[in-house]
Amino acid sequence: AIRMTQSPSSLSASTGDRVTITCRASQGISSYLAWYQQKPGKAPKLLIYAASTLQSGVPSRFSGSGSGTDFTLTISCLQSEDFATYYCQQYYSYPLTFGQGTKLEIK
């Protein structure tokens, strides 16, 4: 199985900050990567697929990049509603696997 490793595991930031979360795959996955946001007590929400394509309705302050083994999720100007946990997921091969999550907290 492909292992997905996110860093950092947690991150403190302030509204208005620019933050970047990294996801590394244990082998090349081309651009078969998705990012999700999960708020406490809620289901995950798809933000980005194909490494860099924004899901419909997702604010443009979210962006994704990368291919192969290294990927990033960037939030350009943090809003209060962005404080949540973020997960990456590879869909290059089965079994589908998620990163362990990055918890974004208010500083």
Next chain:
Amino acid sequence: EVQLVQSGAEVKKPGESLKISCKGSGYSFTSYWIGWVRQMPGKGLEWMGIIYPGDSDTRYSPSFQGQVTISADKSISTAYLQWSSLKASDTAMYYCARLGNIPGVDYFDYWGQGTLVTVSS
């Protein structure tokens, strides 16, 4: 509007059986894979398996193969996740989610609200 509506929370004893459900609406239920994802308390997301309701083709994560059964009834647009003998370690939130309908689109674009399963003696 695409919706996945899951059955309500369950409290069970170890050794009991359970079947939870996920009803899809607002799209062609038989044309999209449906997956199940586990989230143990305070932990991350784990993919369990998927089913294609059109022909009931099913794939399981090796971690869950033999531990659960995924099924679907296309006549009522509902997917199921079931256990024959629950353990305390099955205590978790379980989400159903829709995958894309073409090969290579294996990310989850719509999610159910989750079903909390608590297994305790």
